[in-house]
Amino acid sequence: MFRPLELFIGLRYTRAKRRNQFISFISTVSIVCITVSVMALITVMSVMNGFDDQLRSRILGAISDATVSGLPGESVQNWQYAMKVVRDNPHVKGAAPYVEIQSFLQAQRSSGAIVRGIDTAQEPDVSDINKHMIEGSFDSLTPGSWNIILGKDLAIQLGVNVGDRVTMIVPELRATPLGAVPRLRGFRVSGIFEMGMEEFDSGLGLVDMQDAEKLKSIDGPTGIRLKLDDIYNAAPVARELADNLGQIYQVTTWMDSHSNFFSAISMEKKVMFIILSLIILVAVINLISMLMMLVTDKQADIAILRTLGSTPASIMGMFMVQGVLVGIFGIGFGVAFGSLLSWRLPVIAKWIEHVTGVTFLSPDVYYISEVPSKLDWHDVTWVALVTFAFSLLATLYPAWRASRTQPAQALRYE
Incomplete structure (x- = not known):
């Protein structure tokens, strides 16, 4: 050769x-x-x-790929319309409304936390917290039950377990005959989850969305969480959704909150x-x-x-x-x-x-x-x-x- x-x-x-x-x-x-x-x-x-x-x-198991929200501290205007628009987008694989509350939880000890009101039927479409339950039941969050699910580290900080009670203090004043006082509500711990991230395990609680709306005195969710077909395509999808929804809605992505x-x-x-x-x-x-x-x-x-x-x-x-x-x-x-x-x-x-x-x-x-x-x-x-x-x-x-x-x-x- x-x-x-x-x-x-x-x-x-x-x-x-x-x-x-x-x-x-x-x-x-x-x-x-x-x-x-x-x-x-x-x-x-x-x-x-x-x-x-x-x-x-x-991280993406607890947060959403993209979020549609209204003005800070207010509910999303005409949120049913917003849900229809986002679900019509071919890149959106799931959508779920939520109510977010900055709160102060108190039991044997106290700690600040973000409490998220969710719909347990739709939440699995955008996150997998339900797959990380270590105690209790994810489906225990029902309207009027006033149950709460806590992150593992948050439960340890408060000194509570499933079946114990915690008091949620919302830093929003309401008028009473005794004057302006913050909103208070007792909750029963019905579950504990562990995501493996300190940000969520020590600072996140979940309640039913309707209970959160009553506590916050609003008539709708504060935002809509989205699950996309490609997380790396979040930015252009967010721009497209913002154009379709209009100026009264804000669309953010996971890149905005965790890009650094x-x-x-x-x-x-x-x-x-x-x-x-x-x-x-x-x-x-x-x-x-x-x-x-x-x-x-x-x-x-x-x-x-x-x-x-x-x-x-x-x-x-x-x-x-x-x-x-x-x-x-x-x-x-x-x-x-x-x-x-x-x-x-x-x-x-x-x-x-x-x-x-x-x-x-x-x-x-x-x-x-x-x-x-x-x-x-x-x-x-x-x-x-x-x-x-x-x-x-x-x-x-x-x-x-x-x-x-x-x-x-x-x-x-x-």
Whole structure:
């Protein structure tokens, strides 16, 4: 089979037993270093993706992808019309009205909290709090029951459990014969949920929407929570809904309330990629050392090839083949081992915790108790391309030095 001369000789040099065994050792070390670097980068990127996915799912499990609201502190005007408009949008997969109350809860101890009045029949269309109940029943929130469901940490702060009573104080004054007093109402704790996020577990309570309307003295919800088909498409959908609804409605998205948080995670991922790419660059330096030693070892062969008519470009190509092959082997092993490690990392982490007794992510400190990992083939492709580019650049100088070899000087002492 016909093969280009540069490829044929480059592959032959790669397979041949060298006089200088140290060159073979350096070549092996180069492959190992590139493999370890690629494997580490893929694993770290997968862990970052896992944390991002876990946090995003937990946050978006309690908040909505988008929210339609009226003026601050007031109910949504003609909210049935607004519900019809948003549900007619093809990107909206679910909609549920709600009433939000800034309140002060009091039992054995007291704590401030956001109390959200919801319709238990429609709320599962926009959130998954009902899937995170650890005590009581989500369906216990019925009109006139005056029941309340609390986050786990909030219940601990108040010192209550299911069946206990709490008093809600709404900082809105109402006129009485004794003067202006804040609104008070007693509630029975009928359930406790745990989302795994401090923001919600320690500061959110749920009541029936009609009970919340009576307590707040309004005749409709303060907003409509939406579930979209694509959370990353929230901004253009919000603009479209705002145009269709009119100026008396405000449409916000999850990006408006948590954009800084997810931007920080994205920036951290990019910084980690850059830092670990420098580790790959350090590993590639071994490749430069190996090729420089190989060029010195093959001075006589280069001189003979030049006298037989090989051009400098041809000589350069022969040595680039070897460098690129080392890079390809390192990338191949690194991608294989890195993908396998990323895939099985949660299981491996649990096994290490079981054997050593050391807990990597203590549930008392962190909201994610398991090491997450999510392999993204887009990241794997970028890692492979960057490593290949570094390997290719590392071959240029040694190959250029080989192409500059003068046959007469190289053969003088042979």
